[in-house]
Amino acid sequence: QAQLVQSGAEVKKPGASVRLSCKTSGYNFADFYIHWLRQAPGHRLQWMGWINPNSGATNYEQRFQGRVTMTGDTSSNTAYMELRRLRSDDTAVYFCARDRVPHYDVLTGPPDYWGQGTLVTVSS
Amino acid sequence: EIVLTQSPATLSSSPGEGVTLSCRTSHVVSSLYLAWYQQKPGQAPRLLIYGASNRASGVPDRFSGSGSGTDFTLTISRLEPEDFAVYYCHQYSGYTFGQGTKVETK
Numbered sequence: 001q002a003q004l005v006q007s008g009a010e011v012k013k014p015g016a017s018v019r020l021s022c023k024t025s026g027y028n029f030a031d032f033y034i035h036w037l038r039q040a041p042g043h044r045l046q047w048m049g050w051i052n053p054n055s056g057a058t059n060y061e062q063r064f065q066g067r068v069t070m071t072g073d074t075s076s077n078t079a080y081m082e083l084r085r086l087r088s089d090d091t092a093v094y095f096c097a098r099d100r101v102p103h104y105d106v107l108t109g110p111p112d113y114w115g116q117g118t119l120v121t122v123s124s
Numbered sequence: 125e126i127v128l129t130q131s132p133a134t135l136s137s138s139p140g141e142g143v144t145l146s147c148r149t150s151h152v153v154s155s156l157y158l159a160w161y162q163q164k165p166g167q168a169p170r171l172l173i174y175g176a177s178n179r180a181s182g183v184p185d186r187f188s189g190s191g192s193g194t195d196f197t198l199t200i201s202r203l204e205p206e207d208f209a210v211y212y213c214h215q216y217s218g219y220t221f222g223q224g225t226k227v228e229t230k
Contacts, residue, residue, distance in 0.1 A: 035219075044212070044221045044222065044223045044224065045169070045212060045214070045221040046221070047219035047220070047221075061219070095168055095169075097168075100171070100174060100180075107156065108157075108216065109157070109159075109174075109216040110157075110159040110171060110174055110214055110216040111171070111216075112171045112174075112180060112181075114168035114169060114170075115168065116167075116168060117168055
């Protein structure tokens with residue numbers, strides 16, 4: 001059974017950066033994309049991008065291009081997401097989630113196993 | 125961007141009753157790339173349905189999905205107390221979500 005455990009809550013000032021971690025277990029980390037998503041109060045879930053831990057390839061949602069970096073460490077089976085130049089509207093719960101199918105499969109997704117979420121609060 | 129619109133926003137029902145949730149997409153979405161999630165307060169979403177009609181592992185058969193093109197449906201045949209939650213549709217060719225339908229106790 002796959003498990004994803006995320007790092008703890010963060011409080012940041014506008015303009016700062018935040019780096020979140022997502023430690024995985026119970027499956028071969030290199031075989032499945034890791035997605036990052038967020039959920040702001042009163043807003044629908046928003047997909048931020050994915051990383052292929054095997055190759056390091058990434059695919060970012062256009063609105064986050066230039067502000068986000070997703071990485072993966074296969075030695076510790078951990079994914080990371082850094083978001084820079086934080087604004088108050090980045091306040092949200094951030095989730096990592098594993099894709100349902102291996103990256104070498106013909107089909108893709110959706111995310112099936114999710115982390116518990118990390119609350120990021122951006123406030124001056 | 126493909127916009128997903130769910131209806132109703134809130135659905136009031138009782139245990140034992142059946143309910144139907146709707147998800148309409150702004151452009152045609154392949155059935156291969158339509159999913160449904162359940163979310164309870166303070167929890168991460170739980171995958172229920174993928175490929176429009178395939179139940180995820182461990183999901184009870186009272187949950188079923190259907191639809192094609194721009195109209196998709198999640199049906200819960202007989203509500204159990206643990207089914208009262210928010211449900212989201214999701215298209216994963218472009219990764220957008222609906223705004224959710226809250227199923228609450230009447």
